[in-house]
Amino acid sequence: MTGTAEEALAVEAHGLVKSFGSNRAVDGIDLAIPRGGIYGVLGPNGAGKTTALRMLATLLRPDSGEARVLGHDVFTEPKRIRELVALTGQFASLDEDLTGIENLVLLGRLYGFAPAAARRRGMDLLDAFGLTDAAGRQVKKFSGGMRRRLDIAGSLIVTPRLMFLDEPTTGIDPRSRNQVWDIIRTLVDGGTTILLTTQYLEEADQLAGRLAVIDHGRVIAEGTPGQLKAQIGQGALSVRVIDPADRPAAEEILSGVLGTDITREADPAALTASLAENRTAAEALAALDRSGIEIETFSIGQPSLDEVFLALTGKPAEEHDSADEPETEEAAR
Ligand SMILES: Nc1ncnc2c1ncn2[C@@H]1O[C@H](COP(=O)(O)OP(=O)(O)OP(=O)(O)O)[C@@H](O)[C@H]1O
Numbered sequence: 001m002t003g004t005a006e007e008a009l010a011v012e013a014h015g016l017v018k019s020f021g022s023n024r025a026v027d028g029i030d031l032a033i034p035r036g037g038i039y040g041v042l043g044p045n046g047a048g049k050t051t052a053l054r055m056l057a058t059l060l061r062p063d064s065g066e067a068r069v070l071g072h073d074v075f076t077e078p079k080r081i082r083e084l085v086a087l088t089g090q091f092a093s094l095d096e097d098l099t100g101i102e103n104l105v106l107l108g109r110l111y112g113f114a115p116a117a118a119r120r121r122g123m124d125l126l127d128a129f130g131l132t133d134a135a136g137r138q139v140k141k142f143s144g145g146m147r148r149r150l151d152i153a154g155s156l157i158v159t160p161r162l163m164f165l166d167e168p169t170t171g172i173d174p175r176s177r178n179q180v181w182d183i184i185r186t187l188v189d190g191g192t193t194i195l196l197t198t199q200y201l202e203e204a205d206q207l208a209g210r211l212a213v214i215d216h217g218r219v220i221a222e223g224t225p226g227q228l229k230a231q232i233g234q235g236a237l238s239v240r241v242i243d244p245a246d247r248p249a250a251e252e253i254l255s256g257v258l259g260t261d262i263t264r265e266a267d268p269a270a271l272t273a274s275l276a277e278n279r280t281a282a283e284a285l286a287a288l289d290r291s292g293i294e295i296e297t298f299s300i301g302q303p304s305l306d307e308v309f310l311a312l313t314g315k316p317a318e319e320h321d322s323a324d325e326p327e328t329e330e331a332a333r
């Protein structure tokens with residue numbers, strides 16, 4: 001498995017499996033993650049995101065399947081992979097009793113920095129993450145958002161080629177979340193590939209160039225956020241005619257061209273049509289134009305990733321909480 005095609009991939013996995021007892025936490029996952037940019041792994045509680053990441057970071061040995069990370073085999077070259085990647089866990093790996101700078105110096109020393117150099121690197125990182133004021137404060141007195149930022153800072157002592165971020169913004173407020181998003185984007189600008197897991201559809205939509213949706217240890221959809229939305233094919237065309245008297249005629253034309261449900265809105269001049277494909281919206285608008293009906297406004301809306309998840313799994317993401325009751329997972333399938 002060498003050659004140019006493969007070198008373009010940061011992660012290439014085929015049929016990865018990991019079971020805990022009778023629970024197949026990761027049940028045959030394939031991934032092809034390009035270098036550069038942000039790749040999202042989206043899934044509800046217990047979907048297998050952390051387990052998949054831990055196998056790719058060589059912290060957990062797969063039961064079967066194969067995976068190469070930055071061109072190196074997870075079974076035979078784990079040490080090499082660990083030198084090249086960073087993993088920031090769902091649960092921060094900080095020493096609560098140490099201060100912000102002490103945590104970073106400790107990590108720097110583990111990476112082989114001399115004491116003064118470790119301190120310099122630590123202070124630079126605290127500065128970059130807006131934590132200079134908290135340098136001398138014990139981590140147990142940090143807020144959740146500060147902890148998250150320090151944790152990410154700690155994984156950047158040496159700039160990784162590939163960074164695994166496991167739910168980097170779970171449980172933090174919107175402002176801290178935006179700061180973490182900015183940090184992630186800056187890393188990508190610096191050439192680091194990011195593999196990020198999230199339960200937040202909006203986060204995947206905002207950050208990821210491509211994403212895999214996983215459920216019960218399997219990839220159930222893969223593509224760009226736009227492709228996933230288009231795959232569901234449930235965009236909507238909203239039209240507002242100038243004269244409400246034209247609405248019945250407009251409804252007939254839309255229905256004829258689109259062949260989908262047309263909803264009469266409470267506003268007597270407005271109609272909304274669901275779309276099988278976005279490009280048919282253009283045909284519908286052209287037909288309205290030819291008929292001489294005057295349109296005041298129109299808009300084409302894409303479905304949200306929430307709707308994508310609902311369409312893919314038949315359930316909204318929130319109702320998927322199986323982590324506390326793994327015995328029901330089989331029954332639910
Ligand atoms: N060390 C372990 N021992 C036993 N079972 C485990 C272990 N780690 C994970 N599991 C089980 O494997 C399944 C997948 O867990 P995993 O932590 O990978 O999910 P996740 O997608 O990261 O969920 P969350 O969003 O809650 O973090 C769950 O059913 C979980 O209970």
Ligand SMILES: [Mg+2]
Nearest residue numbers: 049050051090
């Ligand atoms: Mg997890």
